[in-house]
Amino acid sequence: MRPRRIAIAGAGKVGRSIAAELIDNGSEVMLIERDPRKIRTGALPRANWLLADACELASLESANLQECAVMVAATGDDKVNLVVSLLAKTEFGVPRVVARVNHPNNEWLFTEAWGVDVAVSTPRLLTALVEEAVSVGDLVRLMRFMQGNASLVELTLAEDSPVIGRPIAQIALPADAALVAILRDGRVVLPSPDATLEEGDEVLAVVTAGADVEEALSEALGGTPVDSPPPAR
Incomplete structure (x- = not known):
């Protein structure tokens, strides 16, 4: 089987790191970079390199x-990342476009309208991971995907959660939410219908349709909902 082909705009530290991981996973990668000083073929000899403006x-x-x-x-310029995303989607029909968000204030732009399927904001991810590390009983949004129509959220069950000891099949979860994993004592537990939840479990779920579903999920698990995101401008 031919390896899947992936293009990366931007050959800085972020772009090269992504490329290295993808190559190790068996993908064929092309790095597109307009700055000749960042063309380091020796660092990634298995990548294809193109000196050009993406x-x-x-x-x-x-x-x-x-x-x-x-x-x-994956460049360090949000304007460039938006233009590249739009061209990739509208002019070349690339099935999946992933874009790096450098400045949190620009997150609202990285949507389907600009050709972005998945927007990755490092500041937002770091904030979410910090919140996840210190929050018990609070719903934390870790990542958004599918043009912002779905989110990966996490909630650590507090000792007073009403779902502790109950089989997952007996928990009234909202229709647009699905439990995908339970992290317990350093292990991943699959959320089967007969599995029970314990104090301190980190419950990961995918939710769609917005903050109302997150609020309903948090209520079902006995937690506090995450603050609603700012409206798109």
Whole structure:
């Protein structure tokens, strides 16, 4: 089977790190970089390198972007990442576009309208991980995907949670929420219908349709909902 082809715009530390991981996982990776000082073929000899501006159609045509399964816009400039995402999706029909968000204030722009399937904000992820580490009984949003229509959330069960000791099948979860994993004592427990929840369990769930579902899930698990995100501007 031919390895899936992935293009990455931006060959800085972030772009090269992503490329290295993907190559190790068996993907064919092309790095597109306009700064010749960042072209380091010796650091990633198994990657394909293209010295070009990823914001230009001709550059993306040279990269045969239409053959790529994924486009990763990983530059340090949010404007560039948005343009690359839009071109990849609208001009080349790339099935999946992942974009790096450098400034939290720009998160609202990284949507389907700009061709972005998944927006990854490092500041937001770090904040979520800090909140997850110190919060018990609070619902924490870890990541958004599917053009912002779904979120991965986490809640650590407090000692007074009403679901402790109850089989998951007996918990009235909202229709647009699904438990995907339980982290317990350093192990991953699959949330089968007969599995029971314990104090200190970190419950991971995917929810859709917005803050009302998050609130309903938090209530079902005996926690406090995450604050609603700011409205899109």
